[in-house]
Amino acid sequence: MDIPLEIQTENLVKAFGRHYALRGVNLGLGQGEGLVMIGPNGAGKTTLLRCLAGLARPSEGKVLLRGQELTGGSGELRRHIGFVSHETLLYDDLTPAENLRFYGRLYDVSHLESRVDQLLGELGLGQRSDDPVRTLSRGMRQRLSLARALLHQPTVLLLDEPYTGLDMQATELLERMLLEIATRGRTVLLTTHDLPTALRCGSRLAVLVEGRIAYETRQGTLSEHELRGIYRDLIGAKSEGIPQKGCGHRLERHPR
């Protein structure tokens, strides 16, 4: 039985002048599915997530959220999206509680005070809820950013390299929290550079190279060694003559 698609792209192209960041990405994620996207710098991962979040308008193609086109309209559809980037999108001069209250008002979160307390408690920030964000460590800020993204209980969670700048301990903590909190029935798309992390998260894995999804497979079908080999081949091949390995499959190339 097909899972109804929560978020979907149809031939998504994004160009900046003459440079194509995305060259016809076709992607569909059903409810509760988790996709990990890996790729080198400049592959288009951040641009893809920005398009999926409604932060960038596609040059061609569509982003559909629950079957409705995301761009245009009053922005009400964006209520279903939570977005964590390597930047925290927080206000340094406000406290964690004030930041969450502010975003809560933007998203019309009901029972806001109790929801803020609950999230700060769950993410281990209750003790620092009244300190300015600028005094928090990088790891704490990233956890707060996750709280901001989860505050309105989105159905789609987009995570753009959420581990950037974190030490090993903070990475492990955030990873555990992501697995525990973020994936409770949510559709998750996570981008990362880290191959071991990529193998631990989600139910599907894809490699983005030069704005195209060059390889896609189900999780649990590849060892880290195999993934490393495929990844090296794909990056080396620069999407020319991409080899097919494992049980994954190469996707159709856009004519550009």
Added chain:
Amino acid sequence: MRAYLKKVAAIVWKDILAELRTREMLSSMLVFALVVTLVFSFAFELAPMDTARLAPGLLWVAFAFAGILGLNRSFAVEKDRDSLQGLMLAPLDRSGIYVAKMLSNLVFLTAVEAIILPLFWVLYNLRSFPLAIVLIVPLGTLGLVAPGTLFAAMTAHTRAREVMLPLLLLPLSVPVIIASVKVTALLLSSNSLSGAGGWLQLLAACDIVFVVLSVLTFEYVLEE
């Protein structure tokens, strides 16, 4: 509409709260306006006859440039900390971000004007304080802040934003500044608004056109 206004109010309150913590924007605007007012006051030593003629121009120069200082910061703060993306992600029509930012800028510049205005009257030995000035100043301020907020959003993405904003804003604000100066001069000389009808209409028309055009175009300005 009520939900839209509630979200706009949330952004305005956030801006005020953040500004009260840092006082970066208000202090720079206030110090600049004070310095301009003091320097011109001591440099010119105006005779009473000349005061009514020159003071309105000096007053609006102080307001316009203090406003540019504040406008430059309003989107730069969001852009530098990437929190603008947080606003853009919200389920709010993007015009709401413009309206909120414009109202925040209006609040900050009006606060500075409220301090400068009485001081100006004392330093330039102006006799009576026509109450109508309290109506004229917000009209002129809106004419500066409405396009200024749009241009601040545009130039926040550029490297030379401190230079670009006045280059874009000042030519467009010429009718607003001239009309504000003329109405203020009329008030100072005759203590009434008789004969200022045309200038007031120009001010009101500029305010309406700037606000409407900015609301309509803001979404495209935010996109890269």
